[in-house]
Amino acid sequence: MRSKLIVPMLLLLASSAQANSVQGIPSFAVECPGKFLVQADQDGPVLINSKEADTKAITDRRFEAKGSGITLSIVLADDDSVEVSSTGKANGMCQSVDD
Numbered sequence: 001m002r003s004k005l006i007v008p009m010l011l012l013l014a015s016s017a018q019a020n021s022v023q024g025i026p027s028f029a030v031e032c033p034g035k036f037l038v039q040a041d042q043d044g045p046v047l048i049n050s051k052e053a054d055t056k057a058i059t060d061r062r063f064e065a066k067g068s069g070i071t072l073s074i075v076l077a078d079d080d081s082v083e084v085s086s087t088g089k090a091n092g093m094c095q096s097v098d099d
Contacts (some may be wrong), residue, residue: 025043
């Protein structure tokens with residue numbers, strides 16, 4: 001009986017660990033006004049100051065991430081560049097961070 005419960009629990013944990021992964025999120029690192037460091041790997045998750053943000057796809061090239069008191073608008077341009085802007089505790093365009 002106990003072994004029958006382990007598999008569903010592991011599946012539940014695996015799906016919750018990927019809850020904020022969103023297909024299509026580009027890889028980027030930016031600093032937003034108010035000294036918010038925002039990072040994402042390809043397909044997410046989006047991290048704001050190292051904390052996972054609640055992220056959703058608006059379209060296949062536009063995404064929204066919320067966390068740490070700010071909302072991010074993430075846009076993948078036609079040339080595959082990434083533009084990130086923030087609203088909330090600090091408003092404005094985010095600047096790319098060199099790795």
